[in-house]
Amino acid sequence: NINVPGWWGLRYPDELFVSNRNRRALQSFCSEIWRQNSIDFVNDIIKSLENRPVGVSVSGVLLMGFRGGEFQLWGENVGEYDCSAPAQKAFSTWQRKKQVSPEIELPHPALEYPFQEGENYDLIRKNFFQFVAERSADNITWFASEFKKQHGDKYSFGVYYGYPMEHSASLKRMLFSGHLGIQKVLNEAPLDIISCPASYSLRRLNLSHAYMNPVDSALLHGIMPILENDIRNYATKFFGDSSGTTVFSLRDSQLTSSKLNLLAAAHGTVVRYYAIIEGMDFFAPLPMIKSIAQENRLLMKLKPAPLGMKDQVAMVIDTMSWASCASPAFNDQITRKISELRDTLMRTGRSVAFITIDDWEKNAERWENVVIPLPGVLSQSRKEFLEKTFEKLPTLKLNDVFMVLRKGEKTLVCDDTKEVWQATALPQVLSSEMKNVWYVGGNFTAIWDGNKLDIKINDK
Known part of the structure; x- marks a missing residue:
């Protein structure tokens, strides 16, 4: 110390x-x-x-x-x-x-x-x-x-x-x-x-x-x-x-x-x-x-999820740009949703990667599903890279909360974690109404429903 x-x-x-x-x-x-x-x-x-x-x-x-x-x-x-x-x-x-x-x-x-x-x-x-x-x-x-x-x-x-x-x-x-x-x-x-x-x-x-x-x-x-x-x-x-x-x-x-x-x-x-x-x-x-x-x-039997594995979603953060949140346009109710997003993405049935935007840009080809908090404070060069990787971005407000980018899908800008979940959850998970938490590794899946923890290991 x-x-x-x-x-x-x-x-x-x-x-x-x-x-x-x-x-x-x-x-x-x-x-x-x-x-x-x-x-x-x-x-x-x-x-x-x-x-x-x-x-x-x-x-x-x-x-x-x-x-x-x-x-x-x-x-x-x-x-x-x-x-x-x-x-x-x-x-x-x-x-x-x-x-x-x-x-x-x-x-x-x-x-x-x-x-x-x-x-x-x-x-x-x-x-x-x-x-x-x-x-x-x-x-x-x-x-x-x-x-x-x-x-x-x-x-x-x-x-x-x-x-x-x-x-x-x-x-x-x-x-x-x-x-x-x-x-x-x-x-x-x-x-x-x-x-x-x-x-x-x-x-x-x-x-x-x-x-x-x-x-x-x-x-x-x-x-x-x-x-x-x-x-x-x-x-x-x-x-x-x-x-x-x-x-x-x-x-x-x-x-x-x-x-x-x-x-x-x-x-x-x-x-x-x-x-x-x-x-x-x-x-x-x-x-x-x-x-x-x-x-x-x-x-000792479990293997981690490879970065960019099939169906993985990436939460991509550009934290230095968040200095622009020092404005009356932002408040706890807006930024708190970033913290909550970590739990939301764990309910999609997908493996989740948590990475910075620099590291995502160097490995962008690995992910077809990306969620970016606070897209309105991104620099112009960041936005241009996103458009090259996905599609032309919609007009963004300074205090927009989330942007969801999916290959072959229209870009979604929203302020609610439930909307992010609906846009990113696997089809077989949508009926669960966000009830279950998924831990997805390289050779295992575990589901927590709030009462019971069900772990399945793929030994192949």
């Missing part, structure tokens, strides 16, 4: 976060001193461990920082942003590099949340949130590069990052968190691992579960995603998590874990069991250990 201790803040008070409302936290995300001190700290820990017997067991580093240890910037949950001296300097440098004119200083009334109308306010906000995303991504790339420069491939290196699909349930978190830069991280950072908890928005028993980050893009870049199972189970009856989820029975606890494992198996990724409550290992009760062992025996 590279959040700074108290003594560091006393030594470097000007390197700490100061919000637009003059509230304070730990390190500024633009502090060069913090970055250098942090990587020195990580390397010192590795060196110390290497000189002990335990050193032979060190396999890598999972770096954590900011809110939740997940590089969610200070203030993101309340719509506040960094106005410290390092942030002001970094933003000024970014504006000059991008030839932004006129330049603005921090704080600025255009950036106050909820957003208001004003001259050039939308452009000011778009520029600022692109800066926040790029700087956050650059931090992760810098840490990964410096770590690899020191240790090469001897150790794995990973972070928690890339949650814009999850953050979209709250417009302010989507913008202020710093996670819109996920494509930049995937393109540039020498990561071995990228981790996220199972979606907090979609962890109730009747829902599908989901990754917070674009899992299949990570795989395309040779990065192993870890899906974290931290869902409180029957052993923690009096401890719900922030999603409001409390699992009361052993049966439902086992089903919750099974669904998470099937989701990971469909993509070919790792599940980490994380008993997050201090002093209480809620995966330690013998019934859970037996259940996990049984699950592992099953999982």
Whole structure:
């Protein structure tokens, strides 16, 4: 964990976060001193461990920082942003590099949340949130590069990052968190691992579960995603998590874990069991250990869905363009549907790929069914590529929610997840009225109807 201790803040008070409302936290995300001190700290820990017997067991580093240890910037949950001296300097440098004119200083009334109308306010906000995303991504790339420069491939290196699909349930978190830069991280950072908890928005028993980050893009870049199972189970009856989820029975606890494992198996990724409550290992009760062992025996038989397999649908996200959502034209009711779309597509009977638009463009021939959230904020070059791949696009409004593209079919623009489902569900699934969740892998299909989990393996 590279959040700074108290003594560091006393030594470097000007390197700490100061919000637009003059509230304070730990390190500024633009502090060069913090970055250098942090990587020195990580390397010192590795060196110390290497000189002990335990050193032979060190396999890598999972770096954590900011809110939740997940590089969610200070203030993101309340719509506040960094106005410290390092942030002001970094933003000024970014504006000059991008030839932004006129330049603005921090704080600025255009950036106050909820957003208001004003001259050039939308452009000011778009520029600022692109800066926040790029700087956050650059931090992760810098840490990964410096770590690899020191240790090469001897150790794995990973972070928690890339949650814009999850953050979209709250417009302010989507913008202020710093996670819109996920494509930049995937393109540039020498990561071995990228981790996220199972979606907090979609962890109730009747829902599908989901990754917070674009899992299949990570795989395309040779990065192993870890899906974290931290869902409180029957052993923690009096401890719900922030999603409001409390699992009361052993049966439902086992089903919750099974669904998470099937989701990971469909993509070919790792599940980490994380008993997050201090002093209480809620995966330690013998019934859970037996259940996990049984699950592992099953999982060893399952194969992931190949990217672009027959009938697969791709959810394609252009997160950097979502900086344009910093406008009164958008609200939580609009962006929340992006989060919900992950569950909707899992009900189509199809395998689902979750990828960034850069990675989709490089592999566009693999998919005949594509759903793009927020098509109205796409750049002109993105739209032109889509027209070359599919057909001429209809006229788009800035705050259109979804665009569904299918080879040989008319492009659909809509604002409702039910319409997306109707346009993408396999014919044999349409009669289910979105009741069932499908986990489709390379050699298996599992159906969850809200009560029973039916798993079929094709051994051929």
